[in-house]
Amino acid sequence: MSAPDPALVxxxxxxxxxxxxxxxxxxxxxxxxxxxxxxxxxxxxxAAEIAHYRWIADRITALGARPDEAMTPYVEALQAYHDSTxxxxxxxxxxxxxxxDAVSDDFLREIADGLDGPDRQLILDVLHDSRYxxxxxTEIRAAIEAEPRVxxxxxxxxxxxxxxALSQAGRVAAADRxxxxxxxxxxxxxxxxxxxxxxxxxxxxRMTAAGLNN
Amino acid sequence: MSAPDPALVxxxxxxxxxxxxxxxxxxxxxxxxxxxxxxxxxxxxxAAEIAHYRWIADRITALGARPDEAMTPYVEALQAYHDSTxxxxxxxxxxxxxxxDAVSDDFLREIADGLDGPDRQLILDVLHDSRYxxxxxTEIRAAIEAEPRVxxxxxxxxxxxxxxALSQAGRVAAADRxxxxxxxxxxxxxxxxxxxxxxxxxxxxRMTAAGLNN
Numbered sequence: 195m196s197a198p199d200p201a202l203v204x205x206x207x208x209x210x211x212x213x214x215x216x217x218x219x220x221x222x223x224x225x226x227x228x229x230x231x232x233x234x235x236x237x238x239x240x241a242a243e244i245a246h247y248r249w250i251a252d253r254i255t256a257l258g259a260r261p262d263e264a265m266t267p268y269v270e271a272l273q274a275y276h277d278s279t280x281x282x283x284x285x286x287x288x289x290x291x292x293x294x295d296a297v298s299d300d301f302l303r304e305i306a307d308g309l310d311g312p313d314r315q316l317i318l319d320v321l322h323d324s325r326y327x328x329x330x331x332t333e334i335r336a337a338i339e340a341e342p343r344v345x346x347x348x349x350x351x352x353x354x355x356x357x358x359a360l361s362q363a364g365r366v367a368a369a370d371r372x373x374x375x376x377x378x379x380x381x382x383x384x385x386x387x388x389x390x391x392x393x394x395x396x397x398x399x400r401m402t403a404a405g406l407n408n
Numbered sequence: 409m410s411a412p413d414p415a416l417v418x419x420x421x422x423x424x425x426x427x428x429x430x431x432x433x434x435x436x437x438x439x440x441x442x443x444x445x446x447x448x449x450x451x452x453x454x455a456a457e458i459a460h461y462r463w464i465a466d467r468i469t470a471l472g473a474r475p476d477e478a479m480t481p482y483v484e485a486l487q488a489y490h491d492s493t494x495x496x497x498x499x500x501x502x503x504x505x506x507x508x509d510a511v512s513d514d515f516l517r518e519i520a521d522g523l524d525g526p527d528r529q530l531i532l533d534v535l536h537d538s539r540y541x542x543x544x545x546t547e548i549r550a551a552i553e554a555e556p557r558v559x560x561x562x563x564x565x566x567x568x569x570x571x572x573a574l575s576q577a578g579r580v581a582a583a584d585r586x587x588x589x590x591x592x593x594x595x596x597x598x599x600x601x602x603x604x605x606x607x608x609x610x611x612x613x614r615m616t617a618a619g620l621n622n
Contacts, residue, residue, distance in 0.1 A: 211444075214444075214447065214448060214451060217435070217451050217454075217455070218435065218438065218439065218451070221431070221432065221435030221436070221454065222435070222436075224432065225432065229476065230425075230428075230475070230476035230479055230480070230483075231475075231476050233428065234428060234461065234465065234475070234476075237428060237431050237432070237458050237461070238458050238461075238462065240431075240435065240454075240455070240458070241431070241454070241455035241458035241459065244451050244452050244454070244455035245455065247448065247451070247452075248452065251448065261444070261445075261448070262443065262444040262445050262448075265444055266444070269444075
């Protein structure tokens with residue numbers, strides 16, 4: 195058995211902390227839900243994030259590292275993103291989850307391509323399933339149908355989310371001591387501009403699917 | 409197959425909403441945790457409550473009722489209890505969970521004794537396992553050991569919690585249109601003063617076990 199990949203523990207730490215925060219945010223968003231069925235639905239999605247956290251934390255432990263230590267470098271940058279994008283209401287909350295989770299999932303999927311078999315699969319497994327994205331897009335479309343002006347407000351909100359995410363991404367990259375960028379660079383023939391183009395295209399397609407303007 | 413017990417849906421609605429609220433409260437308490445391992449531990453306990461919520465909600469649906477409608481009568485009284493007992497810090501949060509969950513579990517266990525086999529078992533299954541109580545008692549004892557004056561502050565807090573719980577219990581009893589009291593009364597040879605004595609004795613023993621004064 196070869197020594198654990200040093201970049202791997204860093205990446206798993208980032209994913210684990212992302213899951214803890216996703217749990218936290220979905221649980222808080224559940225309080226904004228307009229009725230009990232939607233509140234329960236969001237609470238159940240939050241619980242799924244914690245199951246994913248456990249898988250990742252167990253893998254970090256199996257690699258001989260401590261989950262809390264692996265997560266610590268990312269606490270500040272990810273918390274700053276969430277603090278600067280606190281949703282004011284239910285629609286802002288679902289838009290934030292719809293836009294933000296998808297971009298970060300796409301990004302992690304790209305990074306995971308630089309890993310070997312089982313760890314690559316582990317990360318793909320914990321990325322959000324499409325269930326929440328469908329739920330969120332349905333909520334957003336229904337709100338726009340009921341009140342077309344909502345599209346404008348939520349589109350502006352989504353742009354602000356992406357802007358904040360990009361500005362914090364720089365801090366995440368600084369926090370991880372180069373491990374993530376090394377993982378990206380390790381992929382054969384990596385083309386960073388093309389990577390960002392793929393992320394941007396996918397984001398644009400999602401905005402359109404939910405009835406929002408890019 | 410006989411018609412569903414009318415009191416049963418009411419009781420399951422109360423338990424289901426209690427689970428949703430327990431999730432919500434544990435998730436919020438996790439933010440007060442002093443470090444990432446304790447934050448993760450609390451988040452995982454919150455997720456367990458949601459799994460229990462799902463079991464109860466599925467049973468309500470199988471009985472031909474709607475979970476949200478079964479929960480609605482209890483929303484106001486249970487929310488009022490939590491709003492009036494918002495923890496100011498981590499130790500108040502764990503004390504609240506330690507004291508409050510145990511009293512309500514004991515109470516539900518007594519009510520469940522009035523039910524038939526499978527539903528009785530379902531309710532006993534979703535009551536909190538001892539894992540959280542042990543975690544909370546350990547936290548409280550360690551805090552008292554580090555700073556003996558903490559015992560006084562948390563004991564007063566626990567007394568306030570019990571007082572608020574009793575005053576909201578009257579509203580719960582009013583909300584459920586008599587179904588829960590009917591379930592209690594249905595038990596053969598029920599002795600209400602003895603029931604309250606059992607609840608009080610168990611509460612006193614738990615306070616002592618955590619190093620608190622009654």
